[in-house]
Amino acid sequence: MKLGVFTVLFSDKSFDDMLNYVAQKGIEAIELGTGGYPGDAHCKLDELLNNEGHLQSFKQKISDHGLMISALSCHANPLHPQKKIAEQADEVLTKTIQLASKLGVPVVNTFSGCPGDHENALYPNWPVSAWPHDFQEVLKWQWEEKLIPYWREKNDFATKHNVKIGLELHGGFSVHTPATMLRLREACGPAIGANLDPSHLWWQGIDPIEAIKILGRENAIHHFHAKDTIMDQPNMNRNGLTDMTDYAQMRDRSWYFRSVGFGHDQKTWADIISTLRLYGYDYVVSIEHEDGLMSIEEGFTKAVETLQPVMVKESIGQMWWT
Template identity: 70%
Template structure:
């Protein structure tokens, strides 16, 4: 496995400054945003796809520092019911796939998106209960008419270009659990897989080790984020895990994102890393920093220090003892 980082947290630095800092910490890979929610501070697909010299310089900036690009990330909502939003996000995803092909990056990461409740809807509608039956009707309509058709077509576009799509399992979107990811993968093809982030499993009540097992046995983990979550035992009983308070209201929230090791101990993280190796995932573990209690540099540095202790880096050897 290689240790990497999602460079969006260094968006205020130039690409070269960010890469220098990342390399100085001993990392081997970077995940770079191309637009959507992560922004494109370091990587604008329109610019790079339109200018071979700039594309070459971009590749050289990464490679000259001994780094590889683990994924291009364009987290967005390509199923948004407002056409101006969904069409822009769909175009971004296709451009990111094209850029990944040119850069020889095997994975792009994004969200599945979430449609509305009809073609006339204005906002996404995320059903989270099977009753009253209206919710089931909405869910069936979304998957039949929006989720499966779009991702079947986009998955083929990616597959034809040798690219895999890592969908981040995230609340608020149609694909948010191992089951919903596998449902879409079965319908839309094996180009579709997970960008698995344990932090979103914990707050939904899912054990990330079991999520790794479920998805890994199906060969459905394309990329992996390293981010932690802490659950407040008092606040969760007041607000539940679907707490709608702003992330900035940290004292009262039911849960909040933390840097690796500050929500769960390193034994838990070692179990996750071991589960990844067990199911055959030996790709990049990409740090994502969204810890409101730490500065970017401190949170990132602590995540690096903690993960370096437990990451399994060397290739598997023979079992000499059997």
């Protein structure tokens, strides 16, 4: 396994400075944003797709720093009911898959998206209750008319380009649990899998270790994010899990993101890493930092220090003791 980082953290650094910085920290892999919510500070799609010389120089710089690209990421909502927003997200996703293929990067990360509740809707509608029955009707329409047709086509497109799609299980989007992930994968194809992020599981009340087992049995984990979450029980009692309190009001929220090790201890992260290996994941653990209590540099450094000792670097060849 390799320790990586989602370089959107360092969007204020030049490409060269970012490479120097993360390599000095002992990072082995980088995940690059290509647009959408992460932006494209270090990976310009059109420049790389249309200029072979630039593409080769880009690859060489990464290689010279002893790094690899674990994934290209373009998190957005390609199923947004406003056509202009959806089309822009779809274009970025399509180009990102094409670029990943050219670079030999095996995974593209994004969100499943969330449609509206009918063809003329203006905003996404995320049903989270089984009753009243209106929500079930909305959910059925979204999956049958929007999610499955769109992602079936993208599964086939990615397969032709020898790329897998890692959907981040995130509240507010249609695929947000292991069950919804497997439902979409079954309907659309095996190129669709998870970019599994424990932080979004904890706040939904899902044990990440059990989620790894559920998805790992189906070979459905394509990429992995390392980010932590802390739960504030008094605020949970007041606001519930689906807390709409602004992220900046951390004292009042039911949960908020932390740097790795500051929501759950190192033993928990060791168990997560071990379970990933147990279920066949031997790829990159990509640090994502969205901690409102620490600077980027401090939070990133502490995440590296927490994870490096528990990373499993060498797979066993033979059980010599049996």
